[in-house]
Amino acid sequence: MAEHAIPATSDYEEKLDRLLTVAAEVFAKKGYHNASIRDIARHAEVSLSGLYYYFRSKEELLYKVQSRCFQTVLADLEQRLEGEEAADERLRILVHNHVRFFARNMAAMRVLSHEYDALEGPYREKIRDLRRRYTDICTEILRELRRSMGGADIVPLGVVTFALFGMMNWIYTWYRPDRNVPVDRLAEHLYMLFVGGFVGRANGSAKRSRSASRRSEARTSR
Amino acid sequence: MAEHAIPATSDYEEKLDRLLTVAAEVFAKKGYHNASIRDIARHAEVSLSGLYYYFRSKEELLYKVQSRCFQTVLADLEQRLEGEEAADERLRILVHNHVRFFARNMAAMRVLSHEYDALEGPYREKIRDLRRRYTDICTEILRELRRSMGGADIVPLGVVTFALFGMMNWIYTWYRPDRNVPVDRLAEHLYMLFVGGFVGRANGSAKRSRSASRRSEARTSR
DNA sequence: AACTGGTTCGAACGCTCGTTCGGAAACCTA
């Protein structure tokens, strides 16, 4: 078959998925440029050339790792946001979804955060578009939250959005789910920190919206 | 001379410095593993082997880029903190120092943030120690700030510290000093966001400490 | 003019990389 454009069997899909997972682990551990196709083949217990049945090139392999990861986290998010109206709760859902997904898919999310520049041309653009969709969702939630709180727009929403993603994405440099605080608590901490601030929230003086306090009462108790 | 442990001339020091700057740019642009010594030599207009008079290996070159950068930002910080007592103002100094240095030394700071894992063994440990010193300073300021505000310790200070550095370090993925908000305003935005929170600060309801509001009145006006 | 020691370079070595290709193995259908 030429280029086997249509995946033949479900075995094919399963194996491709497994290869993506292994590749994500190797890329996460050694870095994209430092990792070799041979590394991945060895870890996947497949021959070197056997990999090329599933991927045209090393770069396509990286792209598929990133793409699959991004699409999953995006789909999860959109599903969870469905039906929720309150802006503060929507933001809480976004943070929890992101942090939890991050911690449970550390390798792939690390590759996604750390190896974006390794892609070039069309691959890069496709991932850039996914990123845009994701950050747009976030920015819109922030805009609505600010509006509903009657806040002034001192800090540009673009800056706010990137600050939030900085807080969340940086965890791949220090957080280990089995050594630090549990994932759900980490997510709640970051959410509180971002919304209420270090001083505002830590001394308990900031007022919380009704829906936010209602939802997180049980969770933040220690 | 054996290993030329003692730098001979001041010409030597100057050229070494220039090479570090060029190397930082190339590493920042292409990534450490993807950049070649030949790339750096070409950009520095020096022969390939000529570089090896100044560096034992590619890894030592990376180490010296990171080390020089870290020591500079650390020295700047310690100097600016000298004599300042108020915790909130000390935090503001830290954020401004970090963000400003970041924007003015984008290449080197990007390498420092992005290529830490590329180092191994003793090199890695030395940078790790510098990082520890830096984060410790930050954590202590946060501890003092929380104490002075009489706040409860809901969120562990380690998490808070990394969240702050995440906000700040992430800027290398999106911020361009010539395209986005000016550096000083970005620094102030991040400081306000971190201390007061998105909701707390943006709607102007959160109280600010006396020294913080006194200091930033002029700066945040638009 | 000869010497000396810091500085620079051209040429080469050994190695690993991503990729290719022809054919074998495995599996399904008839």
Next chain:
DNA sequence: TAGGTTTCCGAACGAGCGTTCGAACCAGTT
């Protein structure tokens, strides 16, 4: 059992990598 696809692999290629080494260059001193 025969034929045809899908799946897999051993072997090899050319290119680029980091590093080394001996010789050349260039000051300043004798």
